[in-house]
Amino acid sequence: MLFTDALVLLSLLIMVFCIARYRQHTNASKGFPLPPGPPGNIISGNIRALAQDEAHRTFARYRKEYGDLVMLQGLGSKILVLNSLEAMNELFDKRANNYSTRPNFVFAGELMGLNQTVTMMPYGQEWRALRKLAHTALSPAQVKKYHGMEEDVAALLCTHLLESPERFSDHVRTSAGSLMIAITYGIPASPMQTSYIIDGERAADFFTRAIDPGRYLCDFLPFLKYAPSWVSFQRQAREGRELLFGVRGVRRRPLEQVKHEMEAGTAPPSLVHTALLSPPNDVSISQFEWRVMMVAGDIFGAGSDTTHATLLAFIMAMALHRDKQLKAQAEIDAIIGNSRLPIIQDRVDLPYVNALLKETMRWQPVTPTGLPRCSVDDDFYGGYYIPKNTTVLPNVWAIAYEPNEKYNPESFLPERFLDETQNIPDPITWAFGFGRRICPGRYLAEDIIFILMASILAVFDIFPPDDGGITQEFKRGLVRAPNPFQCRIVPRPSADLKFVQARAEQSRTQ
Numbered sequence: 001m002l003f004t005d006a007l008v009l010l011s012l013l014i015m016v017f018c019i020a021r022y023r024q025h026t027n028a029s030k031g032f033p034l035p036p037g038p039p040g041n042i043i044s045g046n047i048r049a050l051a052q053d054e055a056h057r058t059f060a061r062y063r064k065e066y067g068d069l070v071m072l073q074g075l076g077s078k079i080l081v082l083n084s085l086e087a088m089n090e091l092f093d094k095r096a097n098n099y100s101t102r103p104n105f106v107f108a109g110e111l112m113g114l115n116q117t118v119t120m121m122p123y124g125q126e127w128r129a130l131r132k133l134a135h136t137a138l139s140p141a142q143v144k145k146y147h148g149m150e151e152d153v154a155a156l157l158c159t160h161l162l163e164s165p166e167r168f169s170d171h172v173r174t175s176a177g178s179l180m181i182a183i184t185y186g187i188p189a190s191p192m193q194t195s196y197i198i199d200g201e202r203a204a205d206f207f208t209r210a211i212d213p214g215r216y217l218c219d220f221l222p223f224l225k226y227a228p229s230w231v232s233f234q235r236q237a238r239e240g241r242e243l244l245f246g247v248r249g250v251r252r253r254p255l256e257q258v259k260h261e262m263e264a265g266t267a268p269p270s271l272v273h274t275a276l277l278s279p280p281n282d283v284s285i286s287q288f289e290w291r292v293m294m295v296a297g298d299i300f301g302a303g304s305d306t307t308h309a310t311l312l313a314f315i316m317a318m319a320l321h322r323d324k325q326l327k328a329q330a331e332i333d334a335i336i337g338n339s340r341l342p343i344i345q346d347r348v349d350l351p352y353v354n355a356l357l358k359e360t361m362r363w364q365p366v367t368p369t370g371l372p373r374c375s376v377d378d379d380f381y382g383g384y385y386i387p388k389n390t391t392v393l394p395n396v397w398a399i400a401y402e403p404n405e406k407y408n409p410e411s412f413l414p415e416r417f418l419d420e421t422q423n424i425p426d427p428i429t430w431a432f433g434f435g436r437r438i439c440p441g442r443y444l445a446e447d448i449i450f451i452l453m454a455s456i457l458a459v460f461d462i463f464p465p466d467d468g469g470i471t472q473e474f475k476r477g478l479v480r481a482p483n484p485f486q487c488r489i490v491p492r493p494s495a496d497l498k499f500v501q502a503r504a505e506q507s508r509t510q
């Protein structure tokens, strides 16, 4: 009897709760429906789709069935996938007040402390202060000052490729990492720099695992964050926090080195050096140093992996498409000749190489579902209701692979960006994100990618491996880089290798 009463009471409570939620929803939604989406599992809904490999492809396919807006739901979360540039521009640029914050990741953000970084911090005053610091180092005027440094690194990359071409992935990673470290901390190529690059890789792996959707249940059931400290995910979060922000952590060590050099009067110019010289009056020195540490760490972290992944995709594309490579080399030979290496100012005179850069970014976007945003208030768009606290993902893969009658999106065709009869969105307008959270490193990234690509093309021929084809597989994670693959990188017969060595020597001694 008692049991039956309890059951009736529970059913009534559930009914009241559902009616209340329904009323709340219909009041807030003003009768507009939620965007459509695929049917899901009764418990986890369909948000597990996020955890799939190559989820961006699945989302792009949903476009045919459901349209530009696709809603995934489950475990109390709502995730809206945007499949068109129009929707991304409308929500992230025009309605920036509502869509400039990031969703809260319980594991990565709260437990590991990543919500104190520029990239994952909620929108607000503190984020603006960090972003301002990033801008001082990465504005268009400022990045011009790094051209010489980038050209030096490109020359060094060529000599490393001459010595051990099979280690091309390591060499490209070192080039990207050393540039970021030199810009942020002023630390030149040295064993110390190498140790920071290795630390940076460990941190990046940790970061990727931490925000892998579906890996940590506490991201869907936030009350689990109060689990005791011996529970496995709590231990992992502590480890991550220590690795990133601890006294010997990857963000702390280079900062302390710059401070030490500043005391000794030997610190070379760098973002950290410049920032520490003029602390603002409105925060304590320790809070300011914390901010500088966050910005420097983000620039190093966000800049290294993305440029490395783009360069690897470029090398893969060149090995697969010899004809495109030859066209780009012919352009470089005609404009630059072989008595010098390319410089960044050559970019305006190399339209085909530029188109190659754009096509690489389109063919394999390194952040195919962008970085998530979160709606602050209820909103309405395209006849649909977008409730507040919805996670919003710009699936830029859908833009990259938009059907085109003349140029098959699956094919690698730089020509698509030189054809004025086509209105193909330039990847520069979507690959770096949108609105107030747009990538602050975009100008630097373009320069680095261009100079490394152009220098490799000027000096080397890239072929598939002798013993077979190229495996076109990609890592899962926030940054989508090719899995290790093989190819043959050999000096071009026309390349003046003595000159390349001399140019690299000049870089070493500067």
Ligand code: HEM
Pocket (backbone or CB within 6 Å): 118, 119, 120, 131, 134, 138, 298, 299, 300, 302, 303, 304, 306, 307, 310, 366, 367, 370, 371, 372, 431, 432, 433, 434, 435, 436, 437, 438, 439, 440, 441, 442, 444, 445
């Ligand atoms: C191929 C190279 C790169 C790509 C494709 C890329 C892409 C992106 C994307 C899609 C975002 C998210 C923007 C949004 O939410 O709308 C982002 C954010 C960010 N990027 Fe990049 N990025 C690249 C290189 C760099 C470089 C070189 C740096 C630093 C030197 C950098 C620093 C950052 C930072 C700090 C953020 C966080 C911005 C914020 O949340 O306010 N990125 N990037």
